[in-house]
Amino acid sequence: MSENQEIRTPVSVAGLEHEYPHLEPSANNPQLVERVIAVMFLIGIALLVAFGACYWINAQPWKLGATLGGAMFFLGVGLIAWGKYLMPRGPFVEERHTLANSEADRDAFAAAIVERGGDVVKRRKVLGGLLGGGLGIFGVVAMFPLLRSLGPLPKGTLDHTDWKNGSYVVDQSGRRVQVGDLAVGSIVTVFPEGTQDTDRGQAVDQTVLIRLSNEDFTTQKGRETWAPKGYVAYSKVCTHLGCPVGLYEQQLQLLVCPCHQSMFNVNNGAIPQFGPAPRPLPQLPLYVDADGNLRAQSDYHVPIGPGFWERHV
Amino acid sequence: MTDVLNTKRAKQAALGPYGRVGKSLDELDDRLGIAKGGRTFLDKIFPDHWSFMLGEIALYSFVVLMVTGVFLTLYYIPSQAIVTYHGGYLPLDGQKVTQAFSSSVDLSFAVRGGLLMRQMHHWACDIFVGAIVVHMARVFFTGAFRKPRELNWTIGGTLLILAIVNGFLGYSLPDDLVSGTGIRIAYSIILSIPVVGSYLGFLVFGGNFPGTAIIPRFFILHVLIVPLIIIGLVTAHMALLLRQKHTQFPGEGRTENNVVGSPMFPVFMAKTTGFLFVISGITALLGAFAQVNPIWQFGPYDASRISYAVQPDWYMGFLDGALRIWPSWSFHSFGFTIPWEVFIPAVLLPGLIFNIVFAWPAIERRFTKDDAMHNLLDRPSDRPKRTAAGVAMLALLGMLFIASSTDVMANFFHVSLNTVLWTMRVLCITAPFVAYPITYKICKELQAVKGGGKRKTPNVVTRTAEGEYVATPAPVYVDDLHHGHEPTEVPKFFPADTEEPGDSGVRVVER
Numbered sequence: 001m002s003e004n005q006e007i008r009t010p011v012s013v014a015g016l017e018h019e020y021p022h023l024e025p026s027a028n029n030p031q032l033v034e035r036v037i038a039v040m041f042l043i044g045i046a047l048l049v050a051f052g053a054c055y056w057i058n059a060q061p062w063k064l065g066a067t068l069g070g071a072m073f074f075l076g077v078g079l080i081a082w083g084k085y086l087m088p089r090g091p092f093v094e095e096r097h098t099l100a101n102s103e104a105d106r107d108a109f110a111a112a113i114v115e116r117g118g119d120v121v122k123r124r125k126v127l128g129g130l131l132g133g134g135l136g137i138f139g140v141v142a143m144f145p146l147l148r149s150l151g152p153l154p155k156g157t158l159d160h161t162d163w164k165n166g167s168y169v170v171d172q173s174g175r176r177v178q179v180g181d182l183a184v185g186s187i188v189t190v191f192p193e194g195t196q197d198t199d200r201g202q203a204v205d206q207t208v209l210i211r212l213s214n215e216d217f218t219t220q221k222g223r224e225t226w227a228p229k230g231y232v233a234y235s236k237v238c239t240h241l242g243c244p245v246g247l248y249e250q251q252l253q254l255l256v257c258p259c260h261q262s263m264f265n266v267n268n269g270a271i272p273q274f275g276p277a278p279r280p281l282p283q284l285p286l287y288v289d290a291d292g293n294l295r296a297q298s299d300y301h302v303p304i305g306p307g308f309w310e311r312h313v
Numbered sequence: 314m315t316d317v318l319n320t321k322r323a324k325q326a327a328l329g330p331y332g333r334v335g336k337s338l339d340e341l342d343d344r345l346g347i348a349k350g351g352r353t354f355l356d357k358i359f360p361d362h363w364s365f366m367l368g369e370i371a372l373y374s375f376v377v378l379m380v381t382g383v384f385l386t387l388y389y390i391p392s393q394a395i396v397t398y399h400g401g402y403l404p405l406d407g408q409k410v411t412q413a414f415s416s417s418v419d420l421s422f423a424v425r426g427g428l429l430m431r432q433m434h435h436w437a438c439d440i441f442v443g444a445i446v447v448h449m450a451r452v453f454f455t456g457a458f459r460k461p462r463e464l465n466w467t468i469g470g471t472l473l474i475l476a477i478v479n480g481f482l483g484y485s486l487p488d489d490l491v492s493g494t495g496i497r498i499a500y501s502i503i504l505s506i507p508v509v510g511s512y513l514g515f516l517v518f519g520g521n522f523p524g525t526a527i528i529p530r531f532f533i534l535h536v537l538i539v540p541l542i543i544i545g546l547v548t549a550h551m552a553l554l555l556r557q558k559h560t561q562f563p564g565e566g567r568t569e570n571n572v573v574g575s576p577m578f579p580v581f582m583a584k585t586t587g588f589l590f591v592i593s594g595i596t597a598l599l600g601a602f603a604q605v606n607p608i609w610q611f612g613p614y615d616a617s618r619i620s621y622a623v624q625p626d627w628y629m630g631f632l633d634g635a636l637r638i639w640p641s642w643s644f645h646s647f648g649f650t651i652p653w654e655v656f657i658p659a660v661l662l663p664g665l666i667f668n669i670v671f672a673w674p675a676i677e678r679r680f681t682k683d684d685a686m687h688n689l690l691d692r693p694s695d696r697p698k699r700t701a702a703g704v705a706m707l708a709l710l711g712m713l714f715i716a717s718s719t720d721v722m723a724n725f726f727h728v729s730l731n732t733v734l735w736t737m738r739v740l741c742i743t744a745p746f747v748a749y750p751i752t753y754k755i756c757k758e759l760q761a762v763k764g765g766g767k768r769k770t771p772n773v774v775t776r777t778a779e780g781e782y783v784a785t786p787a788p789v790y791v792d793d794l795h796h797g798h799e800p801t802e803v804p805k806f807f808p809a810d811t812e813e814p815g816d817s818g819v820r821v822v823e824r
């Protein structure tokens with residue numbers, strides 16, 4: 001064996017003599033390494049002191065982070081270098097012992113479980129059965145309060161919004177929208193009056209109102225009266241995953257969802273033209289009352305938003 | 314005989330050769346019996362290969378998460394009650410926001426060191442999940458998951474899921490516009506589960522979205538329940554490691570029945586403590602110089618608003634990508650809806666991927682019929698099928714991740730969204746099938762390389778008495794001498810070279 005090879009043959013840590021080459025540092029020049037590490041520790045300590053000072057005077061966050069991070073970094077690198085270059089170079093070896101026990105030990109263990117356990121169950125069948133059944137029922141019954149008190153049941157609430165016959169159309173600040181308010185081609189987010197400040201209003205009732213140039217506009221057959229004076233309203237909740245469909249591409253007449261880029265055609269009843277959304281945005285039937293206010297004829301005719309099992313249309 | 318009592322030397326002698334420390338240890342051993350086990354623990358050998366460091370990165374970034382997280386809990390208020398913001402960030406002054414949001418903004422501007430802690434916490438999270446993934450990849454590609462370590466592979470996979478879940482929960486806590494949109498999407502994903510979806514959604518959220526319960530609920534999950542489970546599983550992970558000992562790469566003096574490396578004390582302890590410091594330091598530097606999650610710019614959550622180009626944290630990217638490219642296949646019949654367009658990419662797909670991960674040790678055993686104990690690691694190229702399968706999976710995940718920025722790509726390359734969409738669909742399906750054979754072939758080629766995986770050794774050129782130059786290869790590095798483990802035979806297409814003196818006039822001798 002060459003000299004190199006001898007040194008690199010692993011030995012056990014236990015019972016090592018002092019003159020073993022394995023106990024020497026692995027650095028060729030330990031004095032130099034020691035000095036470098038000392039400098040790193042000094043920098044680390046200086047930065048720690050600087051961190052304390054920065055904290056004391058309430059310096060900007062980046063100064064806190066730079067001093068703290070720099071300090072940790074230098075202390076850490078110094079410590080790693082100490083371990084790597086100045087501590088016993090090894091390599092050392094440790095024996096592995098088989099995890100498995102002897103056949104006899106295994107049998108004794110298995111016997112204890114199978115025979116003793118079997119005895120108990122076989123001799124007290126009724127008790128065992130009752131205990132098992134009791135625990136099972138406990139498991140099921142315990143679920144009721146645990147789960148059931150977490151929230152109400154849906155009970156069809158996902159099918160409706162707060163829009164109803166006669167609801168005034170209001171904008172985010174609660175102002176009623178009148179026929180003359182919107183310039184042609186503009187868009188505004190609206191709510192049924194009274195919900196504009198509520199979580200539910202913002203999450204469920206949110207609707208986009210767009211004024212198109214064509215005054216007798218019809219999106220689909222059977223919706224002739226829904227868009228008076230070119231005002232068309234669609235649910236703002238994307239039918240894919242419920243993001244607000246917030247972008248309006250006026251030239252292409254498209255509503256675009258910023259989450260996964262579903263695009264809905266404003267002209268034909270918001271039929272999805274691109275992207276993962278499976279259904280059109282439901283359209284809200286509108287009318288203009290005698291005072292020129294925009295109002296809803298009814299709720300949406302279909303449930304708004306993403307799909308769910310009980311969604312029946 | 315001179316009885317010298319009360320001198321310094323006699324006192325020391327009475328303490329025994331190891332002085333006060335030895336005495337205290339004796340006292341401890343009297344009561345706990347720790348001497349033998351303690352010595353074994355200090356002598357425990359850790360392999361020196363760099364790839365064993367990846368797990369440590371995960372562990373230490375979790376430590377950073379806990380320390381910074383506890384700091385955050387002191388100031389963060391988990392409540393959706395509405396307050397009027399009057400803090401240090403003037404653009405938001407007077408706005409109605411939730412307490413969760415306003416306390417998170419205050420944490421960033423009013424609490425000394427608060428912004429640093431928030432950003433460190435966020436960076437540590439990104440590093441944590443990343444380190445787990447890379448650590449897992451090394452365990453996979455080297456076959457460290459084989460018998461007897463299947464259980465630790467399963468624990469590791471569970472930890473990855475929990476880390477992702479807790480990252481999502483924490484990301485949601487500030488209740489800003491971006492994270493609120495994430496919660497909305499999570500709610501819709503729960504709704505998409507057939508039959509029970511809407512019930513589950515209502516139970517989790519305490520009613521229809523958004524309600525006022527979700528932030529407090531996410532909070533308790535994020536700071537107590539999930540971290541507790543993680544701590545329990547990490548403990549089990551370490552205990553199994555201690556019991557089964559480390560794996561190691563083959564090399565000089567290394568067998569299935571030993572471990573070669575550095576002892577726990579002092580070498581490994583010094584290195585690993587230093588490493589903890591370095592990870593914390595890097596996290597602090599990132600927190601200082603790399604802004605992350607500037608919630609005050611996003612503004613408070615309002616379900617009817619959205620900011621443009623919303624992107625989740627990186628570890629959610631593959632789900633977002635899958636949701637983007639999945640076709641709009643909703644199923645509707647008999648008065649019921651199954652939202653396949655959401656359920657498949659967001660529930661079934663990740664379920665399938667993680668089930669493959671969990672089942673892998675069993676799958677591989679079924680094919681190899683290999684029931685032996687394995688403590689020596691594989692070189693990835695020696696197991697071309699496994700390596701190719703792993704790369705195929707990573708290729709799929711990578712493509713899904715890229716697909717999460719279809720809009721950005723369309724803008725950047727000035728192509729239509731439709732083109733990008735279809736490109737990503739094709740890439741996601743083909744990438745695994747392309748990656749597999751290529752990886753397989755590369756592995757086979759690497760096996761055929763003479764001395765592959767071993768460091769190059771220099772040739773020692775000597776001049777003989779007759780004036781001939783002779784190049785003798787220096788001995789192979791001892792670490793590179795593989796024992797009892799040879800790559801599978803590969804066909805040889807060319808006859809072996811015959812040794813001829815080259816034009817240089819140097820004769821190369823085989824060692």
Ligand code: HEM
Nearest residue numbers: 382383385386417435438479480483484486487536540606
């Ligand atoms: C598995 C480990 C953990 C992960 C992956 C994780 C991840 C996150 C993330 C990504 C955030 C958002 C940070 C931001 O505002 O940008 C967060 C926030 C938070 N985390 Fe953690 N965290 C973990 C453990 C903990 C622990 C152990 C605690 C406390 C005991 C904690 C307390 C908090 C608090 C209070 C917030 C809200 C801070 C704010 O809104 O500014 N986290 N977490």
Ligand code: FES
Nearest residue numbers: 238240241257260
């Ligand atoms: S939520 Fe609108 S496209 Fe996904």
